[in-house]
Amino acid sequence: MSNPLTPGIAAGRLSADEIAENFADLHAPLDMHEARVAADRCYFCYDAPCVTACPTEIDIPLFIRQIANGQPESAGRTILNQNILGGMCARVCPTEDLCEGACVREAAEGKPVQIGRLQRHATDSVMARQGHPFDRAPATGKRVAVVGAGPAGLACAHRLAMRGHDVVLYDAKDKPGGLNEFGIAAYKSTDDFAAREVGWLCQIGGIELKPGHALGRDITLDGLKAEFDAVFVGVGLGGVNDLDAPGAERDGVQDAVGFIAALRQADDLAKLPVGRNVVVIGGGMTAVDAAVQSKLLGAENVTIAYRRGKDRMGASEFEQDLATSKGVRIICNAQPVAIHGNGAAAEIELEYTADDGSGLKGTGETLRLPADQVFKAIGQTLTFEGLALDGRKIAVTGAGRTSVEGVWAGGDCTPGDDLTVVAVAEGRDAAEDIHATLMGVAAPETGAVIGEAARA
Amino acid sequence: MADLTTDFVGIKSPNPFWLASAPPTDKEYNVRRAFEAGWGGVVWKTLGAEGPPVVNVNGPRYGAIWGADRRLLGLNNIELITDRPLEVNLEEMARVKSDYPDRALIASIMVPCEESAWKAILPRVMETGADGIELNFGCPHGMAERGMGSAVGQVPEYIEMVTRWCKQYYDRPVIVKLTPNITDIRKPAQAAKNGGADAVSLINTINSITSVNLDTMSPEPSIDGKGSHGGYCGPAVKPIAMNMVAEIARDPETHGLPISGIGGITTWRDAAEFMSLGAGNVQVCTAAMTYGFRIVEEMKAGLSAWMDEKGYASVAEVVGRAVPKVTDWQYLNLNYVTKARISQDDCIKCGRCFAACEDTSHQAIAMSPDRTFTVIDEECVACNLCVDVCPVENCITMEELPKGAVDPRTGKTVGDYANWTTHPNNPAAQAAE
Ligand SMILES: Cc1cc2nc3c(=O)[nH]c(=O)nc-3n(C[C@H](O)[C@H](O)[C@H](O)COP(=O)(O)OP(=O)(O)OC[C@H]3O[C@@H](n4cnc5c(N)ncnc54)[C@H](O)[C@@H]3O)c2cc1C
Numbered sequence: 092m093s094n095p096l097t098p099g100i101a102a103g104r105l106s107a108d109e110i111a112e113n114f115a116d117l118h119a120p121l122d123m124h125e126a127r128v129a130a131d132r133c134y135f136c137y138d139a140p141c142v143t144a145c146p147t148e149i150d151i152p153l154f155i156r157q158i159a160n161g162q163p164e165s166a167g168r169t170i171l172n173q174n175i176l177g178g179m180c181a182r183v184c185p186t187e188d189l190c191e192g193a194c195v196r197e198a199a200e201g202k203p204v205q206i207g208r209l210q211r212h213a214t215d216s217v218m219a220r221q222g223h224p225f226d227r228a229p230a231t232g233k234r235v236a237v238v239g240a241g242p243a244g245l246a247c248a249h250r251l252a253m254r255g256h257d258v259v260l261y262d263a264k265d266k267p268g269g270l271n272e273f274g275i276a277a278y279k280s281t282d283d284f285a286a287r288e289v290g291w292l293c294q295i296g297g298i299e300l301k302p303g304h305a306l307g308r309d310i311t312l313d314g315l316k317a318e319f320d321a322v323f324v325g326v327g328l329g330g331v332n333d334l335d336a337p338g339a340e341r342d343g344v345q346d347a348v349g350f351i352a353a354l355r356q357a358d359d360l361a362k363l364p365v366g367r368n369v370v371v372i373g374g375g376m377t378a379v380d381a382a383v384q385s386k387l388l389g390a391e392n393v394t395i396a397y398r399r400g401k402d403r404m405g406a407s408e409f410e411q412d413l414a415t416s417k418g419v420r421i422i423c424n425a426q427p428v429a430i431h432g433n434g435a436a437a438e439i440e441l442e443y444t445a446d447d448g449s450g451l452k453g454t455g456e457t458l459r460l461p462a463d464q465v466f467k468a469i470g471q472t473l474t475f476e477g478l479a480l481d482g483r484k485i486a487v488t489g490a491g492r493t494s495v496e497g498v499w500a501g502g503d504c505t506p507g508d509d510l511t512v513v514a515v516a517e518g519r520d521a522a523e524d525i526h527a528t529l530m531g532v533a534a535p536e537t538g539a540v541i542g543e544a545a546r547a
Numbered sequence: 548m549a550d551l552t553t554d555f556v557g558i559k560s561p562n563p564f565w566l567a568s569a570p571p572t573d574k575e576y577n578v579r580r581a582f583e584a585g586w587g588g589v590v591w592k593t594l595g596a597e598g599p600p601v602v603n604v605n606g607p608r609y610g611a612i613w614g615a616d617r618r619l620l621g622l623n624n625i626e627l628i629t630d631r632p633l634e635v636n637l638e639e640m641a642r643v644k645s646d647y648p649d650r651a652l653i654a655s656i657m658v659p660c661e662e663s664a665w666k667a668i669l670p671r672v673m674e675t676g677a678d679g680i681e682l683n684f685g686c687p688h689g690m691a692e693r694g695m696g697s698a699v700g701q702v703p704e705y706i707e708m709v710t711r712w713c714k715q716y717y718d719r720p721v722i723v724k725l726t727p728n729i730t731d732i733r734k735p736a737q738a739a740k741n742g743g744a745d746a747v748s749l750i751n752t753i754n755s756i757t758s759v760n761l762d763t764m765s766p767e768p769s770i771d772g773k774g775s776h777g778g779y780c781g782p783a784v785k786p787i788a789m790n791m792v793a794e795i796a797r798d799p800e801t802h803g804l805p806i807s808g809i810g811g812i813t814t815w816r817d818a819a820e821f822m823s824l825g826a827g828n829v830q831v832c833t834a835a836m837t838y839g840f841r842i843v844e845e846m847k848a849g850l851s852a853w854m855d856e857k858g859y860a861s862v863a864e865v866v867g868r869a870v871p872k873v874t875d876w877q878y879l880n881l882n883y884v885t886k887a888r889i890s891q892d893d894c895i896k897c898g899r900c901f902a903a904c905e906d907t908s909h910q911a912i913a914m915s916p917d918r919t920f921t922v923i924d925e926e927c928v929a930c931n932l933c934v935d936v937c938p939v940e941n942c943i944t945m946e947e948l949p950k951g952a953v954d955p956r957t958g959k960t961v962g963d964y965a966n967w968t969t970h971p972n973n974p975a976a977q978a979a980e
């Protein structure tokens with residue numbers, strides 16, 4: 092049995108009980124009473140700022156009022172109407188940057204209404220019930236291919252099925268869910284929630300899931316276009332950026348997304364090896380998740396090294412605080428220059444950086460940290476070809492229309508924030524646009540339009 | 548330090564906080580502990596006539612309504628008067644009174660509406676050394692059906708008659724406790740006064756159904772599947788009780804009649820408000836039943852601190868201070884013009900004032916695309932709804948237009964005091980001198 096001080100990369104640094112405790116639900120669910128008390132804090136704002144701040148524009152004051160008045164399931168329906176992955180979003184949304192950040196009580200007291208946790212309470216109530224709350228419209232006879240079963244593809248497939256279309260949902264992996272299943276931190280999606288949610292979502296019917304089908308390997312865009320009435324591409328960002336520093340090829344240098352995927356799929360976390368001294372390169376959500384989970388697995392020292400200032404970190408302040416509260420050290424303005432070791436990585440050399448206005452430059456001053464495991468979390472890239480690009484992502488106009496007629500795209504593979512809730516919104520809106528196009532009808536409004544109308 | 552001692556119709560107590568006749572005062576054990584906790588007096592749980600005592604339902608006896616975080620706002624009960632033998636109560640009262648001579652101990656009584664019944668019980672009460680009696684003409688359930696409680700309290704002639712008997716057979720102060728389940732509270736108060744009452748106390752509980760169980764379709768509290776109306780009390784009844792106290796205080800026929808204020812009193816502020824409206828002391832029931840006896844500490848300290856701050860040396864100086872400010876609608880100044888003002892520094896941009904005014908009032912609040920809310924003086928009638936719905940205290944205030952200013956809504960110049968009695972639109976207007 093190893094422990095946090097065991098040198099190198101080792102499994103079983105902590106006992107099963109410690110692991111279980113470390114990976115428990117980050118935000119435990121609210122019980123009925125807690126939910127009602129939390130709901131009571133909502134002011135039922137007019138044209139509420141929280142709604143505007145939610146990428147899926149959930150009618151937050153309405154659903155919270157439904158909880159306060161004893162109908163969490165109705166509340167859940169209000170949420171799921173707008174955001175079919177409202178359960179996952181409640182767990183993973185950086186609410187401090189979204190709805191809760193905009194809550195008037197955040198401005199007033201620095202204590203927003205706990206929208207995320209209330210959303211979880213409501214969606215859990217719906218999902219605890221047998222069956223699925225939405226029905227399909229009469230069959231349209233149209234068939235749509237959705238490629239990628241991550242949040243974007245799932246939201247798109249569900250909305251299309253609801254509108255009466257038949258969907259074939261392809262995914263390269265053998266399990267659906269995308270980063271919900273392989274990426275999100277384990278303590279945010281406990282009890283196999285990602286898989287349960289996909290199963291629940293597919294209960295609507297009309298969605299044929301085809302795992303193990305990669306676009307470009309097993310299927311082609313032209314093939315899909317020929318076979319289906321429309322195609323939606325939601326393949327996310329499959330590639331990872333490489334570290335350009337001597338020693339980056341050493342054993343122990345890994346990409347963070349791969350480590351997290353292995354962690355999420357592990358049957359027994361105690362069997363997952365982790366370094367004694369872990370250094371994570373990057374400043375986004377992935378960096379924080381890799382660092383925190385390394386620590387929770389029992390690594391003795393975990394450091395995040397980010398090349399720019401703290402204010403530029405992609406991870407929200409809440410995520411940064413979470414990391415430091417778990418004992419992760421965050422070093423800003425430091426970039427990797429070399430990874431040293433005798434075969435395997437043993438030490439990382441960082442150089443401090445400064446930005447004098449003409450771009451980021453090394454200052455020449457360096458520091459060395461012991462590092463038997465180095466995670467690269469310096470961004471993911473699109474690995475898909477065949478559609479016009481906007482920068483490094485698939486170019487879209489309107490609700491996800493690509494350069495090719497009949498092909499829509501959304502989620503991380505298109506421009507915009509790489510967030511679950513954004514992927515859901517884009518998948519949903521593309522579905523409505525596909526529906527409108529195929530049926531020759533106007534796309535319905537999905538947002539909160541009441542306020543707009545009142546202001547006009 | 549302000550002097551909290553109170554002389555209520557000659558009954559002295561170290562502070563104006565008495566426990567109302569109810570479960571908190573049902574027996575020696577409770578009352579001793581209440582006195583130890585600092586209560587100035589108690590009105591003992593209502594005594595019935597000699598003989599087998601009344602029988603209560605086992606329960607549930609209470610229903611409730613709650614605010615946020617299950618804060619109890621209103622309580623409803625279907626209890627009757629004491630269900631313990633008269634003899635036991637009398638013995639206990641005598642013991643407690645002799646051990647706590649400085650505290651007020653009042654016997655609450657409810658016996659049939661017959662002279663003999665009152666004649667029988669009063670000497671027995673006298674022997675206990677109690678400082679006075681309170682006639683329970685208020686209980687709205689159980690006893691009313693037997694011709695007692697509110698069945699008496701709703702008929703002024705009976706009140707006068709029974710009060711008169713009591714004054715005849717008992718020589719200490721007689722307080723008549725009034726039921727609010729009546730159209731005009733001044734009538735029973737006048738009757739009590741005419742019968743010779745030393746004081747009135749009010750209110751007793753209000754007929755109520757607090758909730759219905761939508762699964763069983765039974766009102767709560769449900770006894771074996773059925774419910775009956777109960778008596779409502781607690782914070783929710785305070786505004787109703789205060790109006791009734793003020794009505795009696797300013798009625799020329801009862802003006803000056805001592806009043807013991809009851810109904811929803813939970814804090815020192817509630818007590819101060821009741822007293823300003825004419826109550827010489829206050830009685831508390833639900834607040835004690837919700838939080839226990841210790842709340843009296845906050846009440847005493849709070850009242851004392853407030854009196855010090857205002858320079859009131861004694862409780863007597865507070866009693867009735869607000870009565871001259873209570874008037875009838877037709878005497879309100881129609882030339883008092885105010886406009887709502889929103890403090891942009893305090894506003895948290897929730898938009899509730901906008902929704903309220905736009906949807907249900909006078910469309911007098913404008914909302915800009917960046918969520919700045921401003922009052923449109925041309926539309927604002929100063930109804931105060933925005934103030935009441937705004938979650939931020941003092942964020943919206945009412946600003947008075949000075950005399951001579953032009954009200955942008957009416958285009959009229961703000962003039963001197965003028966009320967409805969002389970207004971040209973009033974068909975009954977008397978010409979102004
Ligand atoms: C470690 C990590 C943590 C994160 N934490 C959060 C968080 O806490 N909160 C938050 O809001 N967001 C978080 N995100 C971002 C969020 O997960 C993504 O924005 C979201 O999953 C994007 O959804 P998507 O459907 O566009 O792509 P993905 O979830 O990446 O799904 C794409 C799917 O397409 C499949 N696919 C890829 N290529 C092909 C192909 N050629 N053929 C067929 N199928 C293919 C993949 O297998 C995958 O199932 C995190 C991301 C990472 C990497």
Ligand SMILES: Cc1cc2nc3c(=O)[nH]c(=O)nc-3n(C[C@H](O)[C@H](O)[C@H](O)COP(=O)(O)O)c2cc1C
Pocket residue numbers: 567568569570592593622624626627628629655683685686724750751752779780781782784809810811812830831832833834
């Ligand atoms: C359970 C209960 C029993 C009561 N019993 C009596 C009673 O026996 N005699 C009486 O005069 N009033 C009785 N009351 C009325 C109270 O004395 C008091 O008038 C009323 O509750 C309003 O005051 P509060 O709002 O402080 O509770 C009772 C009230 C309650 C809640």
Ligand code: SF4
Pocket residue numbers: 144145146147148149151174177180181184186189190191206207210512
């Ligand atoms: S989906 Fe996310 S951003 Fe929208 S309300 Fe829910 S928790 Fe907030």
Ligand code: SF4
Pocket residue numbers: 132133134135136139140141142151152155193194195196204206897
């Ligand atoms: S902003 Fe906050 S208080 Fe207002 S409706 Fe949204 S959650 Fe409720």
Ligand code: SF4
Pocket residue numbers: 889893894895896897898899900901920933936937938939942943
């Ligand atoms: S109700 Fe109060 S806080 Fe809310 S917008 Fe109006 S003035 Fe501002």
